[in-house]
Amino acid sequence: MTIGHGFHAVMKARPGLGGExxxxxxxxxxxxxxxxxxxxxxxxxxxPDTVHVTEGWVSAEAHAAFFATEPAQKLVAKLQLLLDGESTYFDEVPVGGKAVL
Structure with missing residues (x-):
């Protein structure tokens, strides 16, 4: 598997909306x-209202193409209603590790 694009975001939810x-x-x-x-x-x-997201995509182009779709834009609109201020994004390309959830 090749990950060519990724990022880590820190999002601050409005008070009490971290779970949502x-x-x-x-x-x-x-x-x-x-x-x-x-x-x-x-x-x-x-x-609990500070949320972290790490994403890895096969390419920057694939990420951009996906986020131009209607389902992605609907999600972004929903998230904007829950956020308290701007999110912070960090350039990060996942390279390995483990997640057992």
């Missing part, structure tokens, strides 16, 4: 998409 934000992310249309090979959602232990 996580629920939307865990139902994201990117999860079953073949070009999305890493999609991890985490929560801050100190602040």
């Amino acid at each position: 934000l996580i629920g939307e992310l865990l139902n994201a249309p990117s999860l079953p998409h073949d070009d999305c090979v890493v999609f991890l959602v985490g929560r801050s232990a100190a602040d």
